[in-house]
Amino acid sequence: MAILTKEEAKKIIDKVLAYxxxxxxxxxxxxxxxxxxxxxxxxxxxxxESDNIALAVTxxxxxxxxxxxxxxxxxxxxxKTVRRAEEIARLAPENPEYMPMxxxxxxxxxxxxxxxxxxxxxxxxxxxxxxxxxxCRQKNLTAAGYMEDTTSFACIGNSKGLFGYxxxxxxxxxxxxxxxxxxxxxxxxxxxxxxxKLDTKATTQIAMQKALASVNARALEPGxxxxxxxxxxxxxxxxxMMRSMDARNADEGRSFLSKKGGGxxxxxxxxxxxVTIITDPMNADLPLSPFGGGGGGGGQGRFGGGGGDGxxxxxxxxxxxxxxxxxxxxxxxADKKGVQPIxxxxxxxxxxxxxxxxDLIKTxxxxxxVTRLWYIRAVDPQxxxxxxxxxxxxxxxxxxxxxxxxxxxxxxxxxxxxxxxLEALGKPVRAGGNLIPPMKIRDFTFTSLSDAV
Numbered sequence: 001m002a003i004l005t006k007e008e009a010k011k012i013i014d015k016v017l018a019y020x021x022x023x024x025x026x027x028x029x030x031x032x033x034x035x036x037x038x039x040x041x042x043x044x045x046x047x048x049e050s051d052n053i054a055l056a057v058t059x060x061x062x063x064x065x066x067x068x069x070x071x072x073x074x075x076x077x078x079x080k081t082v083r084r085a086e087e088i089a090r091l092a093p094e095n096p097e098y099m100p101m102x103x104x105x106x107x108x109x110x111x112x113x114x115x116x117x118x119x120x121x122x123x124x125x126x127x128x129x130x131x132x133x134x135x136c137r138q139k140n141l142t143a144a145g146y147m148e149d150t151t152s153f154a155c156i157g158n159s160k161g162l163f164g165y166x167x168x169x170x171x172x173x174x175x176x177x178x179x180x181x182x183x184x185x186x187x188x189x190x191x192x193x194x195x196x197k198l199d200t201k202a203t204t205q206i207a208m209q210k211a212l213a214s215v216n217a218r219a220l221e222p223g224x225x226x227x228x229x230x231x232x233x234x235x236x237x238x239x240x241m242m243r244s245m246d247a248r249n250a251d252e253g254r255s256f257l258s259k260k261g262g263g264x265x266x267x268x269x270x271x272x273x274x275v276t277i278i279t280d281p282m283n284a285d286l287p288l289s290p291f292g293g294g295g296g297g298g299g300q301g302r303f304g305g306g307g308g309d310g311x312x313x314x315x316x317x318x319x320x321x322x323x324x325x326x327x328x329x330x331x332x333x334a335d336k337k338g339v340q341p342i343x344x345x346x347x348x349x350x351x352x353x354x355x356x357x358x359d360l361i362k363t364x365x366x367x368x369x370v371t372r373l374w375y376i377r378a379v380d381p382q383x384x385x386x387x388x389x390x391x392x393x394x395x396x397x398x399x400x401x402x403x404x405x406x407x408x409x410x411x412x413x414x415x416x417x418x419x420x421x422l423e424a425l426g427k428p429v430r431a432g433g434n435l436i437p438p439m440k441i442r443d444f445t446f447t448s449l450s451d452a453v
Contacts, residue, residue, distance in 0.1 A: 002031045002051035003118075006165040009155035012055070012073060017159050019082040022059035022089060024101045025159045026310075029055050032152025037125040040144040042133050047125060059085040063098040066091070097332040102310050103160040107290040110166075110281040114194035117169035118151040124195075125149075131201040132175055141208055145175040149195065156291060162310050164291045171195045176392060177207040178453070179215055184405075185453040186210025187372050187392035189232050191433060193287060210371060210393035217405040219449055220396065226367035226423065227444040228360050228397070231431035233370040233390075234418075234439060239432065240376070241384055241415040242277070242348055245318060247327040247337070256384045256416055257327060264327070271322040272422040276351040280315040283349060286435050288313055292343030311343040318345065352425035352437025360426050360440050362400040367440070369395040369402060373411070384414045389450050408453070409446035418444065 004012075013027045031053030038046045058067045059082065066088025070081040128147055136143040149171045157163045174189040186207035192198045241256075250257035250264040257265045281288040292311035309331060317325045326342060334341035361369065371393035379385040390408045397403065418441050426438035 002033050002053050003151060003153055003167070004029070004031060004053070004155070006155070009153065009165055010157070010163065012078070013155060013157035013163070015075070016055070016057060016078050016082060017157065019079045020059065020086075020159060022061055022086050022159075024060040025082070025085075026058045026101055026162075027055065027157050029053070029155040029157075030152065032150060034148060034150045034152075035120060035122070035125060036146065036148040037129050038146045039129050039133060042137050042143050044126075044129055044133075047122065049122070055081065057081050057085040059089040060098070060101070061086075061089050063094040063096065064089050064092045065095060065098065099309075099331040099335065101158045101160045102162050102331075104162055105164065105291070105310055105312050107164050107166075107312050108281050108314070110287040110290055111284065112166060112168035112193060112287040112289065113151075114169045114196070117149055117171055117193065117195040120149045120151075120171075120195060128173075128198075128200045131199075132204040135201065135204055136177055136208060139208060139212075140180050141211060142178045142180065143175060143204065143207075144178075145173070145200075145204075147171065147173045147200070154289065154291075156310050158310070164310060166289055166291070168287075168289065169193055169195075171198055173198060173200060173203060175200070175204050175207045177204065177211040179211050181215070183217075183453060184211040184213070184215035185392045186212075186214065187232070189431070191430060207392075213395065213402070214393045214405040214453065217394070217407045217453075218396070219407045220368075222409060222446045222448050224443040224445055226364065226440065226442045228357070228364065228367060228369045229373075229439045229441060229444075230357060230369070230371055231429050231436040231438060233373045234415075235432040235434060235436055236373060236376050237386060237413070237415040237418065238348075238350065238436060239434070240378075240386065242318070242345055244381070244384060245324075245327045246344070247329045247342075248333040250327060251333075251337070254382070256382055257324065258382070266324050266327060268324055269322045270324055270416060271319060271419040273322040274422055274425055275319055275322050275419050276317070277319040278315065278317045278349050278351070279313070279345040279347070280349060281313050281346075282315065283435070285430060286347050286349060286433070288346045311341055313343055313346065316342070316345070318348070347433040347435070349435040350428060350437060352428045355424065355426040357426055357438045360424055360438055361397055361402065363424065364397045364400060364440065367397045368406065368444075369393075369397055379412065384416050385412065386414065387412050387447075389452070391452060408450040410448045410450055412445050412447050
């Protein structure tokens with residue numbers, strides 16, 4: 001029962017709505033199957049698979065709302081959940097920002113589901129782990145990895161006639177390879193909608209090469225360097241920036257998009273003219289949920305995600321040629337400002353060029369290649385200044401070649417400044433549920449050294 005068809009899901013939602021005595025009622029029905037395999041020290045430690053399905057009912061009286069959840073679907077349980085949601089709503093304080101529920105919406109039909117992923121079984125996971133572990137054993141390297149596959153659906157409906165349904169699949173794979181002496185480390189972390197596009201052996205080979213090459217790292221003085229950021233290095237900084245493009249925060253002076261003295265920087269050129277960032281649910285390499293609340297790859301997380309308030313996700317340009325073109329508006333804030341509501345982006349696409357990572361390295365006189373950034377923490381939310389550390393393969397580049405590994409750095413940098421210091425963009429690849437190009441950045445700020453690998 002974990003994956004319901006559109007018809008099966010609608011039948012349950014219609015039944016729930018028929019029990020309603022509230023002014024308004026919305027229902028979210030999500031479910032699916034998740035499987036995983038984990039290994040460390042070249043040996044599988046855990047593996048499993050679980051199915052789940054859950055129903056959330058929100059009842060509204062005036063501006064009072066209450067929500068109840070359940071994972072039983074007999075008529076008595078469904079009606080009990082509706083009554084419970086209504087009881088909570090009557091006891092709840094009024095929400096001064098409550099917005100009436102949406103009526104029927106038109107949703108896109110993205111290709112967020114791949115049958116190959118839905119068919120993954122324990123044998124497949126075991127082979128994927130073996131293909132990663134065995135090459136490491138043969139080279140006296142140590143592998144630690146995790147693969148999780150999800151097949152899920154999300155369905156939303158309400159008493160105003162709104163209805164939406166989406167199926168999705170996704171696979172996340174991460175691999176860390178260490179040398180026997182623990183002094184070299186490499187990492188890779190692809191994610192896909194269609195598992196036929198995932199090759200755990202080839203991915204592990206990349207991490208192995210980085211681990212072997214990162215032994216005997218040399219210390220360089222902290223300072224400002226030209227860096228090449230792989231997509232796994234820049235993804236979290238860029239995600240933090242995209243999550244900060246909320247119109248209300250900007251209007252209230254709490255954002256990097258706030259203008260001194262009032263107003264926002266919408267329409268201003270804040271980045272290098274080569275920076276263009278969009279969302280497109282219909283993109284073949286990064287299909288997204290068609291209604292607000294969905295994540296990258298169409299994924300609803302572990303059957304979460306639901307649909308938010310049901311706003312349709314559409315193709316949208318957030319930054320074009322360095323100019324801020326859109327911010328996301330909640331329905332309340334959009335109504336207050338007299339504009340159309342815009343849901344927050346799920347996965348985003350940063351346009352790039354045609355150069356590979358190797359091409360960017362070849363055109364670099366002096367610089368540092370960064371595989372990954374981690375332990376990223378905010379320093380100043382209004383300038384989006386962050387600090388964190390490099391790890392799992394950091395290398396010095398000279399005359400277009402990787403010369404030697406370097407000790408890891410702590411950095412202090414803002415993605416806003418970073419995207420103003422662009423030297424070159426490569427071909428976008430999928431990372432963290434987004435499409436991001438490798439980037440060559442000048443004057444990236446490293447503040448101190450780290451002895452961790």
